[in-house]
Amino acid sequence: MSSKKQTPPSFINPRYWPIWIGIGVLRLVCALPLRWGFWAGKQLGRVLYRLMDSRRHVTEVNIRLCFPELTPNEQQQRVKEVFENNAIGLIETGWAYWKDENVFRKITEFRNFDLLDQQLEKGNGIILMGWHFSCLDLAGLLFSLCGKPCSTLYRKHDNPMLEWFFTRGRSRFSHPVERGKTRQMLRAMRNNHCIWYAPDQDLGRKGTAFVSFFGHPAATTLATTKMHQLNNAPLIKLDCWRKPDNSGYILECSDVEGFPSGSEEQDAALINKAIEQGIRKAPSQYMWVHKRFKTAPPGETNIYKKVKRT
Numbered sequence: 354m355s356s357k358k359q360t361p362p363s364f365i366n367p368r369y370w371p372i373w374i375g376i377g378v379l380r381l382v383c384a385l386p387l388r389w390g391f392w393a394g395k396q397l398g399r400v401l402y403r404l405m406d407s408r409r410h411v412t413e414v415n416i417r418l419c420f421p422e423l424t425p426n427e428q429q430q431r432v433k434e435v436f437e438n439n440a441i442g443l444i445e446t447g448w449a450y451w452k453d454e455n456v457f458r459k460i461t462e463f464r465n466f467d468l469l470d471q472q473l474e475k476g477n478g479i480i481l482m483g484w485h486f487s488c489l490d491l492a493g494l495l496f497s498l499c500g501k502p503c504s505t506l507y508r509k510h511d512n513p514m515l516e517w518f519f520t521r522g523r524s525r526f527s528h529p530v531e532r533g534k535t536r537q538m539l540r541a542m543r544n545n546h547c548i549w550y551a552p553d554q555d556l557g558r559k560g561t562a563f564v565s566f567f568g569h570p571a572a573t574t575l576a577t578t579k580m581h582q583l584n585n586a587p588l589i590k591l592d593c594w595r596k597p598d599n600s601g602y603i604l605e606c607s608d609v610e611g612f613p614s615g616s617e618e619q620d621a622a623l624i625n626k627a628i629e630q631g632i633r634k635a636p637s638q639y640m641w642v643h644k645r646f647k648t649a650p651p652g653e654t655n656i657y658k659k660v661k662r663t
Contacts, residue, residue: 383447394441402436419567434637442487450522460601478542492593497526542584572648594635
């Protein structure tokens with residue numbers, strides 16, 4: 354497996370040294386007990402909240418747009434919590450790659466996983482639909498504890514060393530498949546694998562439709578329907594979130610009601626509704642630092658563009 358491949362010699366180049374230092378620090382922190390990891394992640398998140406002005410702005414826009422029922426003070430508190438949870442997610446990524454999996458067995462709750470067994474009996478594989486929650490990679494390790502074979506769709510990282518690092522790490526608990534490699538995807542389905550896939554990011558206008566997400570139009574990929582049509586694989590949503598007291602994790606499977614509907618655009622709307630329901634279980638653990646509404650509908654302006662003060 355790729356996790357056993359040696360480090361490419363080119364990564365000894367000095368330009369990669371900062372990444373090596375970061376990986377080394379992360380590995381040291383991950384060697385500590387879980388409670389210290391949660392604490393370290395929270396403190397890091399508070400620092401990043403102050404330093405990452407552009408990402409803070411994106412998060413503020415997203416929270417203001419998607420949670421209008423909150424007061425301004427409550428919205429700002431949620432923004433802070435998003436940074437804390439996303440930084441904890443960085444620690445959780447290290448746990449996913451290096452921590453003894455037995456540490457998590459007793460603190461992980463699996464809900465409605467009999468749904469997977471029922472669907473796998475049909476032999477067409479499963480599209481396991483996730484979303485970009487902060488414990489993203491750790492969720493992969495936790496899912497592997499149930500013993501179901503899993504392939505993971507991902508977008509290739511622009512930095513070659515980070516691409517090597519993430520692919521190598523994820524190979525511990527899944528088979529990474531680069532997005533767009535349809536033959537590998539189809540092969541995994543025919544081998545009756547679960548294929549983890551997250552359709553909750555803005556990929557531009559091509560192959561997308563504008564459908565509601567938290568009450569606002571968002572460019573949403575139509576690829577999920579096409580994936581289903583490859584092998585008639587059912588769509589199962591996998592929600593994963595950290596318990597509020599950091600005592601463990603919950604993984605929950607559920608159907609996406611009405612999918613497939615017979616319409617790609619309607620399917621996209623059903624998917625966004627299902628993802629929104631998952632996010633609302635732990636709103637601060639979603640990666641609101643991403644520009645989910647980056648692509649504006651025709652005739653509308655970019656909502657993330659800062660207004661210059663006069």
